[in-house]
Amino acid sequence: MDALVVFESMFGNTQAVAEAVAEGLAAGSMRVQVCEVGEAPALDELSVDLLVVGAPTHAFGLSRPQTRAEAAARTGGPVISATCGVREWLAAVGRVPDGLRVAAFDTHVQIPMIPGWASHAEEKRLRRLGATMVDGACSFYVHGYTGPLLDGELDRARGWGEQLAANVGGALVG
Numbered sequence: 644m645d646a647l648v649v650f651e652s653m654f655g656n657t658q659a660v661a662e663a664v665a666e667g668l669a670a671g672s673m674r675v676q677v678c679e680v681g682e683a684p685a686l687d688e689l690s691v692d693l694l695v696v697g698a699p700t701h702a703f704g705l706s707r708p709q710t711r712a713e714a715a716a717r718t719g720g721p722v723i724s725a726t727c728g729v730r731e732w733l734a735a736v737g738r739v740p741d742g743l744r745v746a747a748f749d750t751h752v753q754i755p756m757i758p759g760w761a762s763h764a765e766e767k768r769l770r771r772l773g774a775t776m777v778d779g780a781c782s783f784y785v786h787g788y789t790g791p792l793l794d795g796e797l798d799r800a801r802g803w804g805e806q807l808a809a810n811v812g813g814a815l816v817g
């Protein structure tokens with residue numbers, strides 16, 4: 644079975660999580676490709692058994708051109724996903740291929756009581772486009788805006804990837 648992991652990332656933390664999720668999927672016997680969102684194929688042309696989408700949380704949701712510019716200003720150098728984010732990638736299509744199974748994740752700072760994060764925005768949009776979720780949205784945590792990830796998060800991401808691979812062959816979340 645084939646899986647595609649599409650990620651958006653400014654400083655590399657979400658990319659590292661995407662790669663760890665891919666390792667978990669591969670450990671669960673899936674053939675996996677990892678793709679930065681600016682290089683990803685159109686969502687309505689995908690032919691995979693599982694799509695995993697991940698993005699950093701910006702302003703309680705998905706990034707916009709202005710927040711990506713703010714991220715670049717923080718480093719004073721280039722960011723990884725400067726021109727296209729998951730928001731734009733999802734908005735470019737009206738519907739996903741029939742039966743597409745999907746899981747969403749994000750990275751964000753671990754602050755109690757924050758009102759929203761990117762994976763819930765991804766999940767909402769993907770459901771609206773007709774996707775079937777194979778698991779609830781998952782968050783991974785960073786220290787501050789530029790990271791690094793908290794200790795243990797890459798192991799947790801690998802474990803989640805293995806769980807997703809198992810879910811694709813079993814009961815779906817809806």
Ligand SMILES: Cc1cc2nc3c(=O)[nH]c(=O)nc-3n(C[C@H](O)[C@H](O)[C@H](O)COP(=O)(O)O)c2cc1C
Binds near residue numbers: 654700704714753757
């Ligand atoms: C412009 C901007 C807005 C952000 N807004 C939030 C936020 O609302 N909540 C939060 O927990 N983290 C927020 N963050 C922190 C990001 O979630 C963090 O930079 C991201 O997880 C790092 O992943 P990356 O290296 O893949 O970009 C923000 C970061 C930037 C640059």
